[in-house]
Amino acid sequence: MTTSVELSERxxxxxxxxxxxxxxxxxxxxxxVGSGTLAGIALAVAGTAxxxxxxxxxxx
Numbered sequence: 001m002t003t004s005v006e007l008s009e010r011x012x013x014x015x016x017x018x019x020x021x022x023x024x025x026x027x028x029x030x031x032x033v034g035s036g037t038l039a040g041i042a043l044a045v046a047g048t049a050x051x052x053x054x055x056x057x058x059x060x
Contacts, residue, residue: 007057016054023051 007015026047033040 012054012057015057019053020051023047023049023053026050 024047026043028047030040030043030047033043035041035044
């Protein structure tokens with residue numbers, strides 16, 4: 001099942017920038033908590049997923 005959502009160029013750029021900034025903030029929080037702790041690793045993984053989420057969105 002494929003879901004199709006159309007975004008304008010401006011909406012896509014805003015979504016892309018926002019996801020990368022949120023991802024960066026989550027990774028930074030993970031480093032602040034401690035990269036060897038379970039919480040730090042979880043934050044870093046969530047940040048990485050968030051920052052790369054728009055890679056899978058095609059903008060036509």
